[in-house]
Amino acid sequence: MKQTYLITKLFTILLVSSFNTYSQTxxxxxxxxxxxxxxxxxxTDLTxxxxxxxxxxxxxxxxxxxNWITSRYTDLGYSDIELQPFTYSSGTSNNIVITKTGTTYPNTFLIIDGHYDTKNGPGTNDNGSGTVLIMELARLLLDIPTEYSIKFIHFSGEEDGLIGSNYYVNNTVIPENLDIKLVLNIDEVGGVNGMTNNTIVCERDQSNSPSTNNAASNIATNExxxxxxxYSNLSTEISYAYASDYMPFEDNGEIITGLxxxxxxxxxxxxxxxxANMDPTYLFEVTKGTLGAALFFAQVDFNALQTESYNIDVTFSMYPNPVQENLNIYMDLKDQEYATFKLIDILxxxxxxxxxxxxxxxxxxxxxxxxxxxxxxxxxxxKVTKKLVIN
Ligand SMILES: [Zn+2]
Incomplete structure (x- = not known):
């Protein structure tokens, strides 16, 4: 849907390596x-x-x-496939929503989305590329247990102004109070034939309305x-999210990222x-990298990986550290207060x-x-996060 303004883009791109301190291995x-x-x-799917x-x-x-997208999910073995119809001046169309249930957090969702409507052309890149990528992810994730539930969503009406994604947020996310871990939007990732396509832009939330979700989006985008x-041979750039189906989610305060x-x-x-004008090998690499990310986001509490402390007025200590056997944990709890304590491993x-x-x-x-x-x-x-060594 979108077109970047080059000048702005040059100023906002930062090299990931310069600030990414949350690296997984x-x-x-x-x-x-x-x-x-x-x-x-x-x-085959692009064709x-x-x-x-x-x-x-x-x-x-x-x-x-x-019909093709829907039957693909049925043929793969997915059973929770919903068509969400919506009507506006251009006619009636459907969002296609496929749900894979998580093992540990079935009611918390990783949303992986992209639009399948096109404008003035067949849209093989915009956004056949995202459509095909999502279907390939769904094929490979079918039999993989994930802790979080995943919704694969193919939105329609994007090219007319994010109509389908707006409808979904207003008619599903808000009334059902859907618990969304992260929205990962895929739009136009096909590359350009004849160019060296070796870099993908990872888009984080830099919007001020609201800005409360920006810090978490930054973490997710770095991840x-x-x-x-x-999980691919691509390099990455960080830029800002705009003009695609993650924006209605952003407006609703959700954590978003995109490609x-x-x-x-x-x-x-x-x-x-x-x-003929795109680079399917590039899309293949983007798909590999996105699948690695989807596995990561669907398995772990990535928010817990950040080492910043939110609020230092909590007194909390643990000793000895390193510890071999018994860890003494002290906190300054008031009457009736309780605390949760979690240990997160390196993965x-x-x-x-x-x-x-x-x-x-x-x-x-x-x-x-x-x-x-x-x-x-x-x-x-x-919340306070500290490093603990067990030896
Ligand atoms: Zn698009």
Whole structure:
């Protein structure tokens, strides 16, 4: 949908390596799943998408694309597939919402979304690329248990002004009070034929309305960039989110991030937005990196990985540190107050969760693996994170 203003872009791009301090390391379990990404599937699906023609709301081409996407999920084995109809001046269209239920947090959702409507052309890059990427992720994640639930959402009406995503936020997210961990938006990631396509733009929330979700978006976007560099051969740039389906979520205070090609196609919204003008090998790499990120976001409490302390007025100490057996935990709890204490391992997995009602506590950690952990301590809205070494 969007076009970047080059000057602004140059000023806002920062190199990830300069501030990314939350690095995960390569996870071979994720890597094995990522290695099953199929370049052939991607190429075949892009061709199918292109052959439907110009997919504007109200056209048979869009209805055909909708049927194709829906039946793809059915054929894969997904059963929770919802069509959400909405009507406006261009006609009636459907958002396609597929839900995969999480094992630990079934009611908290990672949303991976992209629009499938196009404008003035077949839209093979904008946004056949995102459509095909999401379907390939869904294929590879089908039998992988994830702690969080995932919603794969194919929005319509994006090109007419984010109509479908606005409708979804107003008619599903808000009334159902949907608990969203993160929104990952994929729009125009196909690259440009003839150019060196080796970089992907990771988009973070820099909006002031509201700005309360920006810090978490920054963390998530750094994690996204990190995963892409771990699970693909691409480099990353950080820029700002704008003019795509994550914006209605942003307006509602959700944590968002997104992907957008670094070499921008000159063919968007025209008849030449076709496969011959894009770079399917680039899309293949973007898909691998995004899958690594999806596995990461769906498995771990990435917010707990940040080492900043939110509120220092909580008194909290633990000793000895390093610890071998018994960890003494002290906190200044008022009457009726209780605290939660979590240990997060280096891969971001929560391995221990306790509730404390007294100020002095003893915890036997001798059965835990040796290593570095993050101890996350919360009382009310206050949170302190400290490093703990078990040896
Ligand atoms: Zn688009």
């Amino acid at each position: 390569y996870n071979p379990y994720f890597g094995n799943i990522v290695n099953n990404t199929s370049a052939t599937n991607i190429l 199918t998408f292109e052959n439907f023609g110009v997919k504007e709301v109200g056209t048979t081409a869009l209805a055909n694309a909708e 996204l960039a990190n995963c892409i560099e771990l 957008y090609e670094s070499n921008e196609t000159p063919y968007a919204h025209g008849p030449n937005d076709i496969l 971001g997995k929560q391995i221990l969760h306790k509730t404390f009602k007294t100020s002095s506590n003893k915890l036997d950690v001798s059965n835990l693996n040796k290593g570095i952990y993050l101890a996350v301590f919360e009382v009310g809205n206050s």
